[in-house]
Amino acid sequence: MEFMSEVLKILEGALKANGSLAANYGGLLADKLASTGEVHQARLIREQLARAPKALAFAQDASRGVSLGQVPLDGDSRLNTVDVSLPSLDGLSLFLPSAIQVRVEEFLQSIRHHDELAKAGAALPARLFVYGAPGTGKTMMARWIAASLNLPLLTVRCDTLVSSLLGQTSRNLRRVFDYAQQAPSILFLDEFDALAAARGNERDVGELQRVVIALLQNMDALPDNTILIAASNHEQLLDRAVWRRFGFRIPMPLPDKELRLRLWQDMLGSFAPKKLNWNELAALSEGTTGAVIQQVCLDTKRSTILQGDKVVEDAALFRRLGLMMRLAEGVYFSDQDDEIRWLRAWMPERFSLRVLARLYGKSVRQIMTMTGGVTEDGNEEGEANASS
Ligand SMILES: Nc1ncnc2c1ncn2[C@@H]1O[C@H](COP(=O)(O)OP(=O)(O)OP(=O)(O)O)[C@@H](O)[C@H]1O
Ligand SMILES: [Mg+2]
Structure with missing residues (x-):
């Protein structure tokens, strides 16, 4: 039978006396029927939904006819544990x-064709x-996937979900998983x-184990077609049993040169200077994100x-890139003079005395004194003129 997953969700809503669950999936079923030409059946469902109790109808989100009800709160801090958004492409x-x-x-395809794949026993x-x-x-x-599937994104910051109160975390988790359904x-x-984090982690072992077990139980109880995305910077900390439960695991690498080039082009857009050396920019930004x-x-x-101005100056762009990269490497300049000296040594051709003077609002002479070791005999100024 087609649309079996919606029918099961409606049944689940009825059995759990959860009106908004039944109504949301009823609406979805009506949409799907309408899109496959079953207009009459879709209308019957919508008429039934229109007769839903007032409170329920009120909770419906006007833009999509979807109601997610009251977002769950952390029992400890009473703060929202879930942030609901509707990302757009x-x-x-x-x-x-x-x-x-x-x-x-x-x-995305496995989600779009879930029912079809499930019928053949090939769904993940x-x-x-x-x-x-x-x-x-x-x-x-995660935002891009939500936008592509045109679904609300329920973002949970797991670090805030982990409550200071013992036992509260598992309860928070339960509420979040219920909410998503x-x-x-x-x-x-x-x-x-x-x-x-792995079981057996030395800190707070008992509580962590309980949280991991609660997580596994919640994941196992989740219907296959409920979409779950998890993100982490530390995949090596993950419990293996949790890791195995994700059929799709995607590493996000640092961008290679080709991707960096596309990122620069996209993000500078119309602000890019006409004669910008894209190749140099992409090469210099190796190792950045x-x-x-x-x-x-x-x-x-x-x-x-x-x-x-309407166009960025390339020296200003390279300067910010250089400083950001040093910062990412943990290098801090103690003052502006240090920064200027470093830029001068890093790319003497691009950061001529004159360019540095303009960038920092100083005189060429001041920059020349500051960068000390470099010639002070007047040739330098000539060089600066030539390259600015
Ligand atoms: N591959 C990419 N394509 C396009 N933009 C990107 C890409 N990677 C990073 N960005 C840019 O960097 C910003 C930050 O990325 P994002 O917040 O998604 O990183 P993250 O991996 O979630 O980082 P964190 O681990 O710190 O949460 C994005 O808003 C986007 O502008
Ligand atoms: Mg992130």
Whole structure:
């Protein structure tokens, strides 16, 4: 039978006396029937839904006819444990190596064709684990998937879910998993290692074990077609039993040169200078993440706009990149003079005395004195003139 998963969810809602669960999936079934030409049946369902009790009808989200009800709270702090959003594909460009893109597409296909695959006994539960260094686009990937599937994203920061009160964490987890089953949605467990750290971790062993066991139980009780995405920077901390439960595991690598080039082009957009040496920019930014590239572009664009310009100056761009990369390596300059000296030594051709003077609002002579070791005989100034 077609649309069996919706029918089962409606039944589940009725049996658990959960009106919004039944109504949400009723609405979804009506949409699916309408899209396959069963207009009459769709209308019957919608008429039935229109007769739902007032409280329920009120809870329906006008934009999508989906109600997720009251978001769960942490029993300890009374703060929301789930953040609900409806990401859109507008302005969301995710750049991935092609092998990873293929795998993400397979994940989407397995969701879109779940019923068909399940009939053939070839369905994988919709569980995706994304892992990689900070700033490689894991959270963005979750948003991109939600936008592609046109589903609400229920983001859970696992570190805030782990409560200071013993026993509260497992209860929080239960509430979050129940909440995600109210309506078609994506449950996104961000900073997942906070929850799924290996059993036998030396700190607080008893509580952690209970949390991991609760997590495994909740995952096992989740219907196969409920979409779960988890993200972590520390996949090596993950309990193996948790790891195995994700049919799709996607590593997020640092962008290679080709991807860095695309990131720079996308993020600079119309602010890119005409004669920018893209190749040099992509090569120099080796080892950085998309997040660093984004930060450099935003910072440079911001100061460009405040100066009343429409195009960034390439020296300003390279300067921010150099400083950001040093910062990422843990190198801090004690003062501006240090920074200037470093830039001068890093790329003497690009950061001529004159360019540095302009960037830092100083005179060429001041820069010359500051950079000390370099010639002070006047030739330097000539060199600066030539290259600026
Ligand atoms: N592959 C990518 N394609 C496009 N943009 C990217 C990519 N990687 C990073 N970015 C940019 O970096 C920003 C931060 O990325 P995101 O928050 O998704 O990283 P993350 O992997 O979740 O990091 P963290 O582990 O710190 O949470 C994004 O908003 C995006 O602009
Ligand atoms: Mg993130």
